[in-house]
Amino acid sequence: MEEALAPKELSAEDLRFSVSLDGGFKSTAELAQVEDFVGQERAVAALELGLGVAGGGFNIFVSGLAGAEKLEGLRRWVAERASRSPTPGDWVYVHNFKYPDAPHALYLKAGKGGRLRDLMRDLVKALREELPKAFRQEAFDKEKTLLREKYNKRAQELNAQFDKAAREKGFLLQIGPRGNVMFIPLINGKPLQSPEEFSQLQEAKRQEIEKRQEELVEEMEEVAARQREVMRELEADIRLVERRFCEQLLTPLIGAIEREMENEKVSSYLPEVREHILENLDNFKESPAMAPGFPFILHGREHRDTFLEYDVNVVVDNSVIEGAPVIIESSPTYLNLFGSIERVVDRFGRVVTNFTRIKSGSLLRAHGGYLIFSLEDAVTEPAVWKVLRRTLRSRRIEMETYEPFALFSASGLRPEPVEINTKVIVVGSPFLYHLLYTWDEEFREIFKVRADFREVMEMEENHRAAYAQWVTKLCKEEGLPPFDREAVERLLEFGARQAGDREKISASHAEVCDLVREADYWARKEDAQLVLGRHVQQALENRIFRSNRIEGEIRELIANGTILIDIAGRKVGQVNGLSVLDIGGYTFGRPTRVTASVAMGQAGIINIERESRLSGSIHDKGVLILSGYLRNRYGQDKPLAISASLCFEQSYSGVEGDSASSAELYALLSRISDIPLRQDIAVTGAVNQWGEIQAIGGINEKIEGFFDVCRVMGLTGRQGVMIPAANLRNLILRSDVVEAVAQKKFHIYPVRTVDEGLEILTGMRAGGVEEEGTANQAVSGRLREFAVRLKEFSGGNHRQEPPAPA
Numbered sequence: 017m018e019e020a021l022a023p024k025e026l027s028a029e030d031l032r033f034s035v036s037l038d039g040g041f042k043s044t045a046e047l048a049q050v051e052d053f054v055g056q057e058r059a060v061a062a063l064e065l066g067l068g069v070a071g072g073g074f075n076i077f078v079s080g081l082a083g084a085e086k087l088e089g090l091r092r093w094v095a096e097r098a099s100r101s102p103t104p105g106d107w108v109y110v111h112n113f114k115y116p117d118a119p120h121a122l123y124l125k126a127g128k129g130g131r132l133r134d135l136m137r138d139l140v141k142a143l144r145e146e147l148p149k150a151f152r153q154e155a156f157d158k159e160k161t162l163l164r165e166k167y168n169k170r171a172q173e174l175n176a177q178f179d180k181a182a183r184e185k186g187f188l189l190q191i192g193p194r195g196n197v198m199f200i201p202l203i204n205g206k207p208l209q210s211p212e213e214f215s216q217l218q219e220a221k222r223q224e225i226e227k228r229q230e231e232l233v234e235e236m237e238e239v240a241a242r243q244r245e246v247m248r249e250l251e252a253d254i255r256l257v258e259r260r261f262c263e264q265l266l267t268p269l270i271g272a273i274e275r276e277m278e279n280e281k282v283s284s285y286l287p288e289v290r291e292h293i294l295e296n297l298d299n300f301k302e303s304p305a306m307a308p309g310f311p312f313i314l315h316g317r318e319h320r321d322t323f324l325e326y327d328v329n330v331v332v333d334n335s336v337i338e339g340a341p342v343i344i345e346s347s348p349t350y351l352n353l354f355g356s357i358e359r360v361v362d363r364f365g366r367v368v369t370n371f372t373r374i375k376s377g378s379l380l381r382a383h384g385g386y387l388i389f390s391l392e393d394a395v396t397e398p399a400v401w402k403v404l405r406r407t408l409r410s411r412r413i414e415m416e417t418y419e420p421f422a423l424f425s426a427s428g429l430r431p432e433p434v435e436i437n438t439k440v441i442v443v444g445s446p447f448l449y450h451l452l453y454t455w456d457e458e459f460r461e462i463f464k465v466r467a468d469f470r471e472v473m474e475m476e477e478n479h480r481a482a483y484a485q486w487v488t489k490l491c492k493e494e495g496l497p498p499f500d501r502e503a504v505e506r507l508l509e510f511g512a513r514q515a516g517d518r519e520k521i522s523a524s525h526a527e528v529c530d531l532v533r534e535a536d537y538w539a540r541k542e543d544a545q546l547v548l549g550r551h552v553q554q555a556l557e558n559r560i561f562r563s564n565r566i567e568g569e570i571r572e573l574i575a576n577g578t579i580l581i582d583i584a585g586r587k588v589g590q591v592n593g594l595s596v597l598d599i600g601g602y603t604f605g606r607p608t609r610v611t612a613s614v615a616m617g618q619a620g621i622i623n624i625e626r627e628s629r630l631s632g633s634i635h636d637k638g639v640l641i642l643s644g645y646l647r648n649r650y651g652q653d654k655p656l657a658i659s660a661s662l663c664f665e666q667s668y669s670g671v672e673g674d675s676a677s678s679a680e681l682y683a684l685l686s687r688i689s690d691i692p693l694r695q696d697i698a699v700t701g702a703v704n705q706w707g708e709i710q711a712i713g714g715i716n717e718k719i720e721g722f723f724d725v726c727r728v729m730g731l732t733g734r735q736g737v738m739i740p741a742a743n744l745r746n747l748i749l750r751s752d753v754v755e756a757v758a759q760k761k762f763h764i765y766p767v768r769t770v771d772e773g774l775e776i777l778t779g780m781r782a783g784g785v786e787e788e789g790t791a792n793q794a795v796s797g798r799l800r801e802f803a804v805r806l807k808e809f810s811g812g813n814h815r816q817e818p819p820a821p822a
Contacts, residue, residue, distance in 0.1 A: 104384025605721025
């Protein structure tokens, strides 16, 4: 057996990682606040494009933002640019006098909506006070008196004519005690005194009188009709007088409103108001006193607001806004986004509504500006996505009653649609963006700009300074004590650990702010006026302590032998693989025993996890790659007559990922060659068909997980971890692991190929498949033996021919 050369090992200096800040500040109290979105140049460029292009579906989908601080940062960034934009106007709804079920929408200058409402209320108030006074003026009473005298004279003339006609027909008109008209026959110029006298007349005479009476009744009906016509003419003339007197008061008031508003639609609306007032002057007259009745019974028109038609419903009021509005809708429900038409039950039990019950949503209030909300929240609300697509496509809002579960609508109102110019900025996950982009054709037409925020940024000087400025800003906003230089450096190291890269740091503002608040807590417990580096470290350690209960229990199970893990000695077909568990936001590594079983056959490599449906597709791919590696390396001069199985022992929750494929390959090669592997070295790394070890994720957690197990069970000075050399830039380990490496109690071996790892685990030189005394030759020789024995066993054929039919 040819021994391998001493493996390359990482020193403590290779593993140590620290961040130093440039500049001479001692604490964050000396620093200025940072601008939003440092290190997000691509996302900022997309935002500027979306905000700069008007219309055409250039709404913005923002992905990669997380946390309330980032959403507030987006609002500040947009608001800073919106402040330089013109202030949009107000939207109001007014009564449609021609079609009451279709209220008019008016667009006015900023602040003019509330002013129009006040002017219309002042108009109604002035008319209610002044018109009754005008109707009591002497000139008005004089004209009414003259009209009454004129028409009374005409009525008297009609009565005199009818009286004359009655006498000519031989009747005397007499008014009965109940106001009824009686016709008294005249005989020889004298009226009959009693019915008996009428009955004593001859039959022919009585018939003649009755015939003349019928004719007279017909004439009386004609006279009565003419008298009613006279009264109608009197009422019409009186109304003309009232109208003329009202016009003298109303015209200047209407004209003043029109001149102040200077709006074409208002100029079209006010004549309708004027005409409606003149046609309904009775509403402005003094009502006669009513006799007291039951307290719950109302008389006349008291059950409704008589002057509601003249009110103005201001649905968007921009009187106090400077620049374009920027609205964050934290609860994007249908009502909050699009508004609604409220309905109420009146005192008579009827469901009623009117144009003053129209309520605007944030999409209309943001007209001329920007609306920001979470699309993931919005798409889960009933009807929101459908209506949002329609609104952004047509660029107008149609107000309607929100009744998602009603069998039919009972609104009765169809308000005039409102044209909007709102730039919509939605926040969502990359998954949601790709899902909607793929399956909803309209999505790509209404959200043409995507601002994708990165999760990490480069470890550059300005980005490191941004961390310190983030802390400065948060401390000033929340009244926290300043952080010293070392504390900020610990935050940067935390950011690098979160990014999993020595050359990058996390761009998650929310994660940094949370750690700042926790470090402040530990500083305040000591009554410290300055947050130090040890306070940040204490916050990080306490985070782990609060979350690592399950990790500790797993280590305990390994230590007491419940979970079988060997950390010393050598064994054939067995190796310690490393996996990562993520439980409730806390991630940790743990060793897992990986075993291989090999026999002569043709089944190939069987993945027990896959057969038991406990593996994911990526892990299955990793196992299939092993077959490709065996064919490339050992199957060029012989068939691979092998049946093998691979298993993650005591794994019951499923396996995903290909980071254990190198460990599986080492166990398989060990089982084939019957060469034992070191159990004090854990293995991680993916492998390709050419035997190259590829980078994997969670490298720090895996190393620390195996180190913690070894520490609990006893460090021997030989234990360590074998990792892909491609992961060296990702190593940001705990200080206790680095110290153990410095004291030669723990070892970390970077490898680039399967052969390098095989030499470390076996202690033999890997060599070539034809080199005697090497590990690869032992594997190749055993596979050749399998092929020969399988051929012999099957009678010279890998597959026996079926017997010939008799």
